[in-house]
Amino acid sequence: MNWIWFHKLGSPKWFFQWANKWSKFAFVIGLVMLVVGIAWGLGFAPADYQQGNSFRIIYIHVPSAILAQSCYLGLGVAGLVSLVWRMKMAPVFIKAVAPLGAVMAVIALISGAIWGKPTWGAWWVWDARLTSVLILFLLYMGVIAIQNSLDDMQLADKAVAVISVVGLINLPIIKYSVEWWNTLHQPATFTITAKPAMPMEMWLPLLLSTLGMYGFIAAIAMWRMQTEVLVREHRSNWVKKEILDNGI
Amino acid sequence: MTYSSFFYSEILAIFRRKQDAVNALVFFLLVITLFPLGVSPSKEFLQPAAGGIIWCAVALAVLMSVEGMFKEDYNDGSLEQLVVSGLYLPVLVLLKLAVHWFAIMLPLLVLTPILSQMLFINWEILWVLILTLILGSPALFLIGTIGAALTVSLRRGAVLMLLIILPFYLPVIIFSTGAIAAAQVGQPYNGQLAILGAISLMTLTLSPIMAAVSIKASVN
Amino acid sequence: MISADLGKPLHSNLDLSISGLVIERSERILCDNFSCVVKAGEVARIMGENGAGKSTLLKVIAGILQPLEGQIFFSGEDISYHRDMLHRELLYLGHHAGIKAVFSVAENLNWYCPNQTSDAIELALDVVGLAGYSDTPAHQLSAGQQRRIALARLWLTDKKVWLLDEPFTALDVKGVAVLEAKIKQHTDAGGLVILTTHQALDDSLSVKEIKLV
Numbered sequence: 228m229n230w231i232w233f234h235k236l237g238s239p240k241w242f243f244q245w246a247n248k249w250s251k252f253a254f255v256i257g258l259v260m261l262v263v264g265i266a267w268g269l270g271f272a273p274a275d276y277q278q279g280n281s282f283r284i285i286y287i288h289v290p291s292a293i294l295a296q297s298c299y300l301g302l303g304v305a306g307l308v309s310l311v312w313r314m315k316m317a318p319v320f321i322k323a324v325a326p327l328g329a330v331m332a333v334i335a336l337i338s339g340a341i342w343g344k345p346t347w348g349a350w351w352v353w354d355a356r357l358t359s360v361l362i363l364f365l366l367y368m369g370v371i372a373i374q375n376s377l378d379d380m381q382l383a384d385k386a387v388a389v390i391s392v393v394g395l396i397n398l399p400i401i402k403y404s405v406e407w408w409n410t411l412h413q414p415a416t417f418t419i420t421a422k423p424a425m426p427m428e429m430w431l432p433l434l435l436s437t438l439g440m441y442g443f444i445a446a447i448a449m450w451r452m453q454t455e456v457l458v459r460e461h462r463s464n465w466v467k468k469e470i471l472d473n474g475i
Numbered sequence: 476m477t478y479s480s481f482f483y484s485e486i487l488a489i490f491r492r493k494q495d496a497v498n499a500l501v502f503f504l505l506v507i508t509l510f511p512l513g514v515s516p517s518k519e520f521l522q523p524a525a526g527g528i529i530w531c532a533v534a535l536a537v538l539m540s541v542e543g544m545f546k547e548d549y550n551d552g553s554l555e556q557l558v559v560s561g562l563y564l565p566v567l568v569l570l571k572l573a574v575h576w577f578a579i580m581l582p583l584l585v586l587t588p589i590l591s592q593m594l595f596i597n598w599e600i601l602w603v604l605i606l607t608l609i610l611g612s613p614a615l616f617l618i619g620t621i622g623a624a625l626t627v628s629l630r631r632g633a634v635l636m637l638l639i640i641l642p643f644y645l646p647v648i649i650f651s652t653g654a655i656a657a658a659q660v661g662q663p664y665n666g667q668l669a670i671l672g673a674i675s676l677m678t679l680t681l682s683p684i685m686a687a688v689s690i691k692a693s694v695n
Numbered sequence: 696m697i698s699a700d701l702g703k704p705l706h707s708n709l710d711l712s713i714s715g716l717v718i719e720r721s722e723r724i725l726c727d728n729f730s731c732v733v734k735a736g737e738v739a740r741i742m743g744e745n746g747a748g749k750s751t752l753l754k755v756i757a758g759i760l761q762p763l764e765g766q767i768f769f770s771g772e773d774i775s776y777h778r779d780m781l782h783r784e785l786l787y788l789g790h791h792a793g794i795k796a797v798f799s800v801a802e803n804l805n806w807y808c809p810n811q812t813s814d815a816i817e818l819a820l821d822v823v824g825l826a827g828y829s830d831t832p833a834h835q836l837s838a839g840q841q842r843r844i845a846l847a848r849l850w851l852t853d854k855k856v857w858l859l860d861e862p863f864t865a866l867d868v869k870g871v872a873v874l875e876a877k878i879k880q881h882t883d884a885g886g887l888v889i890l891t892t893h894q895a896l897d898d899s900l901s902v903k904e905i906k907l908v
Contacts, residue, residue: 310688362642369639373625376635379721381761385692386625389685390639393621396681397643400674404646408653462724480809484798491797552791556807559757561782695760 237314239456240465250449257442261290264436272429281345284338286433290440292335292356295363298328298444302370303395306388316452318384319459321391322374323451327444329367335360355406362401366394380459476560481567485574496578499540503583506532507590518595525594526604526655527648533583533608534615534644540579541619542636544571545627545690554627555694564690565683568620572683576616584608603658607651610671617675617682618643624689647674709735709770709784709855709887711756716765718748718755725751729765731905735855736882738900739889743907749891750790752907753858756889757787769856786854788862792845796834800825800844803833808851819850822877824870839865849877857881859890875900 268286275282302321309317339357340350351357370387377383425433460466489496510528514520521528548554557567584605591601622640626632654667712732718725725748733739741749754760756767758778766775774781794803804816811819813829820829823843833841842865849857857878863871875897878888882900889905896902 362645365638365642369642372635372638376626376629376632379628379695382628382692382695385688389621389625389689389692393618393643393681393685396677397646400646401642404649408649476807477809480806484795484802484806487802488795488797547795550791551795552789552793553795555757555759555787555789555791556793558759559778559782559785559787561779561785691759695754 237312237316239315239319239460240463242316243453243456243469246449246453250446250453253442253449254446257439257444257446259439260435261439261443264290264432264434264439267432268429268436272432273426275429278346281342284342286436288335288338288342289433290437291331291338292360293437294440294444295328295331295335295360295367297441298324298331299363299366299391299394299398302328302391303398306391306395309384309388310392316456318388319452319455320448321370321384321387323455324448325367325370325374325387327448327451329364329371331444332360332364332367336364355408358408359402359405362405363398366398370394476556476562478562478566478570481557481560481562482570482574485571489574489578495540495543496582499536499579500582500586502539503532503536504586504590506535507594511593522595523656523659525591525596526607526652526659528594529587529590529604530607530611530648530651533612534641534648536583537579537612537615538619538622538637538640538644539633540575541616541623542626542633544575544620544623545693549627549693554690558691558694564687568624568683568686568690572616572620576613579616580608580612597659600655600658603655603664606668607654607671610668610675611647611651614647614671614675614678615644617678620686621682621689624686624693627690628693647671650674709885710768711781711856711887711889712768713756714766714768716752716755716767717763718751718760719763720748720751724763726755726762726907729907733887733889733903733905735885735887737887737903738878738882738896739903739905740896741889741891741905741907747907749907750860753787753860753889753891754789757785757789757858758782759787759789781856784855785858786848786852786856787858788845788848789860792842794833794841794844797832799830799832800836801829803844804847804851807848811851815851816847819847820844822850822873823847824867843870846874849874849881855886857886857888857890859888861891861893863892863894872897 265286269283272283274280301324305317305320305324308314309321336357339360343352343357344350370390373386373390374383377386457466457469507528510524511521514524545554548557557564560567587605587608588601591604596604619636619640622636625639626636629635650667650670654664654671657664657667710732712730714730716726716729718729729752731739741752743749751760755762758774758781762775766773768774769781769784772780778785793807795806798806800820801813801816804811804819808816817826817829820826823846825840825843825847828836828840833844836844846862846865862874866874871894878890879900882888
């Protein structure tokens with residue numbers, strides 16, 4: 228396998244130009260899929276025979292919950308890359324993505340609560356998966372807090388990398404422990420191996436909106452990273468040229 | 476500096492600062508007292524909740540004592556000296572932790588039988604509680620030192636450290652209280668104890684290295 | 696017995712060379728493409744304005760700070776990433792002396808130099824003007840006296856590379872002369888010293904000046 232692209236991504240300049248090309252693409256594709264998926268899900272997919280129309284919030288809840296977890300996975304991997312290979316872009320990634328993941332977790336929590344009211348009759352139930360999203364949110368807040376509290380950039384980068392890696396290793400344990408602790412929730416919506424339990428016309432818009440959310444968040448993450456790269460590399464010549472040529 | 480002179484100096488330092496260990500112990504006692512006063516002193520509430528109460532108090536007391544572990548070393552420059560000493564930093568962290576673990580946990584374990592009576596824990600359950608404390612508390616110390624090392628350069632690092640470390644304590648608290656609850660209803664609790672031991676072993680391999688990385692980043 | 700290694704010949708290829716070092720501190724470039732070589736038997740003095748990064752350079756060499764770019768070689772080995780080889784031969788005295796307030800003077804030295812007898816420690820304390828203080832808790836001493844405890848380590852160590860950040864500040868005229876003599880003795884025996892100071896050094900020391908711009 229060719230790893231050159233991976234090494235190139237470590238160079239801020241190369242990343243900046245790469246992101247210039249791909250962020251708009253990801254944004255457009257992501258937004259279209261997200262809009263189509265959500266509109267399809269909210270307007271055209273059949274109602275659930277048990278939950279009626281209230282289940283439709285799944286088209287917001289599930290993509291954001293999946294994104295919240297994926298972002299944390301990304302954080303952990305970036306933390307590892309940052310600690311082991313000292314790649315310059317890894318801390319930039321963590322700084323850019325942590326708030327996005329936190330927002331996704333919040334959306335998942337709020338939509339979960341709204342979904343919970345008609346389904347369980349209460350805004351909040353201490354079930355395993357809602358609780359682990361809450362803990363995930365708290366983990367994100369820890370990463371963000373330490374990023375913002377440490378003024379020294381090198382120390383802050385190291386600190387968030389350490390916490391992300393520790394979090395990555397702990398996340399399965401936390402998830403398992405919370406699941407063991409209590410399970411009331413319905414089983415996972417997506418499984419990779421088994422056939423989806425949902426009918427196709429419900430499942431397809433969910434897939435679309437999830438993929439759309441990935442593209443959308445990827446685009447925003449790239450823009451945030453580009454901004455951070457400009458801030459960090461502000462002394463280098465290519466940044467000066469970039470600003471002179473294209474403005475801010 | 477050698478490993479043994481470092482170890483000896485840590486013992487000496489903790490002996491000279493007995494008040495720190497006493498503080499953690501009093502804090503532990505105080506948190507436990509909050510529950511009968513704040514919720515209910517009845518046996519019906521306290522007996523099933525006792526495991527959780529004690530474990531939450533332990534987690535907070537450990538966090539509080541671990542938080543200051545590197546503070547003085549950082550301020551007087553001896554943390555820098557550890558970094559340049561040529562000794563393997565993770566081992567130094569581990570030695571320091573071992574001393575702290577003994578200083579905090581030993582008196583706490585001695586206090587536990589008395590407290591368990593105040594919370595109506597049966598004698599048969601008591602030794603399960605003590606087992607969970609012995610198996611689970613190393614993980615609390617080991618995870619906590621990462622936070623302590625990361626926030627050592629901050630003047631007000633305590634809250635931040637609480638924020639980043641407490642979520643990682645959840646599995647330990649869940650399985651410890653799970654073991655105690657299982658024992659109280661007469662179910663087997665070996666599984667939970669094994670998991671507790673596994674978590675402590677895993678953090679034993681990971682935490683000293685992570686703490687060393689954090690210390691190196693903090694001393695500048 | 697002080698400085699057990701005194702008469703022993705040291706390996707002659709002991710040297711520290713720095714090339715293309717770039718140090719950044721809080722958004723400021725302190726050393727830009729800085730290079731130098733310090734050999735065994737030399738005293739190097741880092742020159743520069745206040746805030747030019749003299750202490751920072753010492754910390755980078757000691758491995759407490761990481762440089763942005765550049766390489767450091769110790770006796771020909773690349774130690775840019777791992778200073779372990781250097782640390783085995785290193786004695787670093789920074790701005791904070793690393794003296795524990797709860798320990799007595801002798802306990803502090805015992806911690807750093809565990810292989811020394813109490814007689815040797817008494818002698819070293821005598822040299823730095825702390826005779827009779829060995830059982831005094833360090834927190835009862837002034838900041839200057841605490842720094843002198845740290846300086847006493849120089850008489851108790853067999854490390855060959857000394858990085859000293861403002862070693863003369865806590866000393867009176869006599870103390871400065873004693874320390875200069877010790878540094879000379881150390882370099883004559885094949886040691887290597889890099890230091891920063893505001894003080895003019897005695898002519899008997901052949902000082903190599905390293906300019907930081």
